Amino acid sequence: MRFRPLRSTTVPEAGTVVVSDPPATMRAVVYDAPGAADVLRLAEVPVPTPVLSEVLVRVVAAGVNPIDAKTRGGAGATAGIGSYPSTLGFDFSGVVVKAPYEAHPLPPGTEVYGMVPFPRSGGAYAEYAVVPTLSVARKPASLSHAEAAGVPLAALTAWGLVVETAHAHEGQRILIHAGSGGVGHFAVQLASYFGAHVTATGSAANLPWLRDLGASVAIDYATTRFEDVVADVDVVIDLVGNVHDDTGTRSLTVMRPGGLYVLVPTGGWPGYADAAAAAGMRATSYKVIPDGGVLATLARLLESGSIRVYLDRVFDLEEAAEAHRELERGHTRGKSVLRISDD
Numbered sequence: 001m002r003f004r005p006l007r008s009t010t011v012p013e014a015g016t017v018v019v020s021d022p023p024a025t026m027r028a029v030v031y032d033a034p035g036a037a038d039v040l041r042l043a044e045v046p047v048p049t050p051v052l053s054e055v056l057v058r059v060v061a062a063g064v065n066p067i068d069a070k071t072r073g074g075a076g077a078t079a080g081i082g083s084y085p086s087t088l089g090f091d092f093s094g095v096v097v098k099a100p101y102e103a104h105p106l107p108p109g110t111e112v113y114g115m116v117p118f119p120r121s122g123g124a125y126a127e128y129a130v131v132p133t134l135s136v137a138r139k140p141a142s143l144s145h146a147e148a149a150g151v152p153l154a155a156l157t158a159w160g161l162v163v164e165t166a167h168a169h170e171g172q173r174i175l176i177h178a179g180s181g182g183v184g185h186f187a188v189q190l191a192s193y194f195g196a197h198v199t200a201t202g203s204a205a206n207l208p209w210l211r212d213l214g215a216s217v218a219i220d221y222a223t224t225r226f227e228d229v230v231a232d233v234d235v236v237i238d239l240v241g242n243v244h245d246d247t248g249t250r251s252l253t254v255m256r257p258g259g260l261y262v263l264v265p266t267g268g269w270p271g272y273a274d275a276a277a278a279a280g281m282r283a284t285s286y287k288v289i290p291d292g293g294v295l296a297t298l299a300r301l302l303e304s305g306s307i308r309v310y311l312d313r314v315f316d317l318e319e320a321a322e323a324h325r326e327l328e329r330g331h332t333r334g335k336s337v338l339r340i341s342d343d
Helices: 064-070 145-149 150-165 181-191 204-213 247-254 272-278 292-304 319-329
Strands: 025-031 043-047 055-063 093-096 110-117 128-132 134-140 171-175 197-202 217-220 232-240 255-263 282-285 311-316 335-339
Touching: 025 319, 043 217, 043 319, 055 145, 055 150, 055 181, 055 217, 055 255, 055 319, 064 319, 093 128, 093 145, 093 150, 093 171, 110 145, 134 292, 145 311, 145 335, 150 181, 150 255, 150 292, 171 181, 181 204, 197 204, 197 319, 217 319, 232 247, 247 255, 247 272, 292 319, 311 319
Parallel strands: 171 197, 171 232, 197 217, 232 255, 255 282, 311 335
Antiparallel strands: 025 043, 055 093, 055 128, 055 335, 093 110, 110 134
């Protein structure tokens, strides 16, 4: 019997790219203490070293998310940052440079997308990042790295909200607040894909787009009180909370008895659980789970065209501060990403 040799790390398979050993240092966006967007600066830092089951990835593009801005400002995931300077960034698209072992399913040269374990490690606003094997999957081949970098955190959050928490199904009535944002535009698509009747709130300019994504009803939050036109909702996915116009409190008035209210923004409404219980509703918050298996499923949905990612703007790495300022203005459609390096 002839045995097949283990996969070589020097000869790339079909669908991979040739990689070289990483340098000793890399460019990264860091900040020395929480503050406004101006605290972000470009620096030269050591390339991280993978251990155990981690892969080392050359980052081509990184997602920019509201949790990044909150953490930079001293909230969000700040409690997990052990020391400064710190590098932000949760999701990315790039190329594997080092794998844990020769027969690893993601060998060097494989194009991947996923989530880094920030803030326990350095983030994705850098030329290289270490990533747990279970938090990464092969990049959808039809997507550019910039497009793929806009997917992981937002789409995994939307999957957790719509599929794992709301259990979206035919005939279910789901109200999604801020449906045109990063998480929202995936949540609208997934809820529609699984057969739910979707109502989404957004700005007037985004209403036609929300309908195109799959919303049966799209409401301009600036001109229409959603409680005047919506009733008997089974699930509310609230990506706003009470930080704007008591959106959370008002949502409880449009739900059927025993309906499920899901709050996403950290600190968006501290008293949501008690208020929901008093109104006879169920309630939960939600935190994203970096799951490579779900990323692989999302990749298939993206490849088939069943869902799509929308990029509002692509910034260069040195424009990270401007990317944060733009995000905090609150009018981003879909996702913004940072271009870290060439493909």
